[in-house]
Amino acid sequence: MGKLFDGLRKAVHSKLTPEQAAIPKTVKGQASALLREEKKKRGEAGAVKRVAERLGIKPDSVYRYLSGKRKNPPKHIAQKLENEVRAGAKPRLQKKVIQEAKNAPVRISARAKIGFSNSQSGRKTPDGRMRNIAETLPPAYATPLWQALEDGDEQEAMRIIREYLQTEYIQEGGGNNAYTEINFTDIDRMDFNF
Template structure:
């Protein structure tokens, strides 16, 4: 299976020795003690087999073990790429497309919507909104993410014209779509 690689991503090792070494490097980040045992547990082999692969004494593992080794290396290589993408995304504007139930209340006129309408809005969030949004999504805090989106829509999208809109508060209800596009 051929992977499309980005400049930040290296190809995974092809040999059993290289794959075992990559898994060992990953496990050593969690601590030296028991690293070989943890590597062995991932594909379901013995620590002695890991040592044989590392030393090159055994070069061709059975097909099932070779597939497990490759799957483990592939799984451990992706989080680094995801972290880099998230780090890069925090520094640039992010295009947000959302479909949500949006209502409003205007404190100066006393007008409000009895219930919100489903609206689709596509806007580019500047980095000072995108950074806390990514952090909230990374932490799994959906309430905080919705608060940041509501604050952005209220301050930048609704109130941008000023006038009567300066006193408008929005209510963000059920969100059924949220897509992000990173604009470098």
Template sequence: MGKIFDGMRKAVQNKLTPEQRAIPKTVKGQTSALLREEKKKRGEAGAVKRVAARLGVTPDSVYRYLSGKRKNPPTKIAQKLESEVRSVAKPRLQKQVIKDAKTASVKVRTRAEIGYTNSRSGNTTPDPRMRTIAKTLPTPYSTDLWQALEDGNEGAARDVIRDYLQNEYIRDGGGNNIYTSLQISDIDMMEFDINP
């Protein structure tokens, strides 16, 4: 998953208590938990390969993690492993958080390349600029945003954020702005905070 879903998953985790967020501490335990989830979801055949694909490693690396022969993978892999395990741990609690989030506003802070095209004037950004934007998405947008997470469609989540910025942040000014379309690319950071 990309930075949008990573940020959304972190927001869900932040709504859980420390006890609810608890996952196995060792690489072996985390890999075993992820493998169990894969077997439960898609069957035993090819489960190790699917875990390897999720982590961006070889199946041999997964076997070494499972056997305990490799206890300290590279930092990026260790972080990815933890993130993947957290995303599937305590599924009922996570589903409840997401259900509640659909009817709440959500604060979004992003740093990404943002460009525009104006269909009336023909103006466009020759080079999208890296911008930092912090906004609160109201409930209608939140509903679609969290549904995209449930559907596993990160592109749809990106579209929701773009539509909000385009419709409420840019076009709300009226005039020539109503013809302006935004493009979001090269996301450097995406953080979410679910309001109570």
């Protein structure tokens, strides 16, 4: 999962009580929880390898985390491990929160590289620059965004956000803006609230 899905999952977990949102605190506990989830979903065979693929590491590293021999993974791996465990924790409660969120506007706060191109004038930004965006997606965009999360389709979720920014934020004035397309890349952070 990328930063977009991580942000959506954090928004869902922020609506759970501390007891509901609790995940194991240690690396060993988190690795064990992720392994249990994989075994439950797809069986015993190859479970460690699948966990390693989800984390972007080698199976040997997963074994070290499971045994407790390695307690302090690199920061980005520790964050990925926590995010993956959070994504699979309490699926029924998460689904209930997502169903409630589908009918509510979603506030997005993001920092990403944003550029533009205009098919009518041929003008474009040669290289986008990092910008902060804070927008509220109405339910017409929020509903398919949450559905994309449930379906595990991060590309579709990104398409929905780009479409909103392009249609409602850029093209609202009409005129030349109707031909303007937004380029939304290199996401630094993406936070959601509903």
